[in-house]
Amino acid sequence: MSDLADLSITSAHELLDSGETSSSELLDAVLKRAGITESHLHAYLTIDKAGAAEAAARADERIAAGDGAQMTGIPIALKDNMVTKGVETTCSSKILSGWIPPYDGTAVSRLKEVDAVTVGKTNLDEFAMGSSTENSAYGVTRNPWDTERVPGGSSGGSAAVVAAGSAFAALGSDTGGSVRQPAALCGVVGLKPTYGLVSRYGLIAFASSLDQIGPITRSVEDAVVVLEAIAGHDVMDATSYRGAVPDFRAGLSAGVAGLRVGVAAELLRDDMQPEVLAATRKMVDQLSDAGAAVRQVSLPSVEYALSAYYLIAPAEASANLARFDGVRYGLRVDGETTEEMMARTRAEGFGPEVIRRILLGTYALSAGYYDAFYGQAQRVRTLVRRDFAAAYENVDVLVSPTSPTTAFSVGEKSTDPIAMYYSDVCTIPSNLSGDPAISVPIGLDDAGLPIGFQVMAPSLGEPVLFQAAAEIERLADFTARPRLATSEVT
């Protein structure tokens, strides 16, 4: 397997730096791969061949001038809820079909500043609401390991292209696990940074107090490289973190000797897939053998995190999605009055899961129910944060499975919202707390599907998060590749 499309960013950067390859060649390799895999996966909604070719040419000039950064010339994909100037952005919704944004989001413009190469826009669950990428108005994305199965979601397209080799990395967004869970199901690395570390300007808002952009990559170090390019304060996002960005590389080769690793019983539940539990426990043992001090911790309120999340996220979504009303962009369905036009546009333009969550959020925020539902959910959020704070007095990081199961079949959970919501039981707590978390692939289940292992750290604890994740990556030595990324498929 010597295809350029399968290289890590760090390896590709070395080849670019030494002149052994060019950005245009890297782009050709991922486009060639996409030409093979896309008919099976449908992971891209838009491939911007012309824009990417121009960007690759610019990158090659910059590298030739000796001015290349780590991300310069690297082909990357963007989840289609990040606005891109001049390139259609749909959020996988009919309501934004054909919308050409007049500006770039900050994460996008920061990648452009270093001349990273945007290949295209990836499929997602409409407005990032879902855990399978089945809730897209433009069709289901499939898992490169088994095309009868989902890639996870909502950043399923981003995870699938990175696993398949049709991009070197991708940006996703994580509101309740939407980067980490698809990364786990597709056997790649997925990071949700500390809330506020990456600007949300130009990320079409789902739940503003939970949303965070994060990289999906094929190695832990690649996640660091992408994060370095996009992190840092932005005046265009009032919730963007104003302090200095930590040194993400500080612990990358430090190992875990003496590191205190917490295991919470609440995140290792008997109703999880046995192979996932076994792989998780095996990795905990390996960490212990590598010198980590493994401790049992308790996060009692995590039991209620899922319920709180499914009030808070829809409540914020119902407010954020009010802007889609047929006035300024996207779809309009005519009506006699403005209100009728808006109500028809929204009923026609939004898919069922989005409507379900708007209704849920509207109800939870409405007079008479606000305190019983939304207020109580916010109090549970406080309890979750207290549990994490108490745990971090005794441990440096927490670990768990990323997802209770490996990739499930297309259609398996699409008619049962509550079963689908349970996919995020291990990932949601970090969104409620605002803390960083990462998923690292550690093995395969009996069906040959990847298993993800989650590491969590306190806010701005990315250095220790990456320290643990890098060692887990070494211990797991996960080298399996999906069938679709190998020469067996043409």
Next chain:
Amino acid sequence: MPVEIDIAKVAKLARLALNDEQLASYGEQLGAILEHAERVQAMATDDVEPTSHPLAMTNSFRADVVIPSLDRDEVLSQAPDSVEGQFAVPRILE
């Protein structure tokens, strides 16, 4: 017990023109989801402060300088309807 909700009222508040069949279906689904969500009421007590945001921050100020706005024609080119440089909607006042 599934929670009983006035789904037609909620749909009106959310500006969603749903037919009777859709209303019945969403009403049933929401009732089941809210039954789960009600668990939060058993957990949290009144002496716990609500968290609305993960960052403890107050006002966020930027320098008071003029920066270019988006191009009006470019923005309006994406609108379903516009008149005289402005967004247009169906008549509101008679």
